[in-house]
Amino acid sequence: MEYPSKLIEDAVNEVSKLPGIGKKTALRLVLHLLKRDEEQTESLANALKAVRSQTKYCQKCHNLSDHDLCSICASRKRDESLICVVEDTRDVLAIENTAQYKGLYHVLGGIISPVEGVGPSDLQIESLLTRLRSPEGEQVKEIILAISPTMEGDTTAFYLQKKLRPFNLRISTIARGVPIGGDLEYADEVTLGRSILSRIAYD
């Protein structure tokens, strides 16, 4: 496509590097900014620069944070006997939104994926073990592996189980089964099969 100006072409190219945004959407976004006040573009650009250059990672759980310790690790209201291991920050947000979990987290920063060249050493696995060996780690009673039930996720969970076995903790994973509100007939066979195998007795 021929753009009306070099500046627009540059901006469209930069915006279309974002995931899920193609050239057409990028052009629509750039033309939108051109119609709005210059301050809106300024504050968008400044917010992006600030978040990229100033965001820190929690020294304990590696979640994104404004400070050295994230608000969850710094809180005194959380149950320090539970650590929930997740792939990334979005999973922390998703679990926090359920308001069902009051323990701590550990953010791996990815999952083991030989295809994408991500091995165990690229993830925050060693720091989880260090955390369990530290004085703080003595309070931990259970590790919950809340990792997506995909092939890579299962590989990561299997690797973690092996590494965590020596610590003599309870290791659990989030339940897999039919989603609440979902229709049985539309559930895939694997999920439905697992949900029968891991059936829950009424008390």
Next chain:
Amino acid sequence: MEYPSKLIEDAVNEVSKLPGIGKKTALRLVLHLLKRDEEQTESLANALKAVRSQTKYCQKCHNLSDHDLCSICASRKRDESLICVVEDTRDVLAIENTAQYKGLYHVLGGIISPVEGVGPSDLQIESLLTRLRSPEGEQVKEIILAISPTMEGDTTAFYLQKKLRPFNLRISTIARGVPIGGDLEYADEVTLGRSILSRIAYD
């Protein structure tokens, strides 16, 4: 939603002001930038600032441009007897991509929309008339109204026809009909009805 940090919240709020981008997509985009090199965010932010602050409008046709005259108005290869009136720059790009039109353009910068408070004086209509009255205007033989066939578009086209009548030019509009490659049975009645009324005789 509770964000892990104030910086992320600010960035998500700014990004989600863009059209078609909600909070969830904005968060995904911001977390994506955090995983990439800082230079990528820098060049994105700089390109957005540059395009907003330095983009000019062509003094003749009001298309977006790097210079005082856009590349189309400055070109000597265009047919100066034709002016195609469009709503915005994206329409110019769309028509240029067809490679079927070699005349000039006039970009209105919007369409008449009482609901959104856009009246004729907010658009580049007066400047089109000034353009036709100027010495350059004497070469113009036809005005093509290439405005979307919506209610607002039709209103704008009707207003323009009235204003253009005194100039004694040919005034035309782009053909409305069944899209090429489209199935007759799926065309809406209005379009199909119009395409029968404005049928074209085989030569």
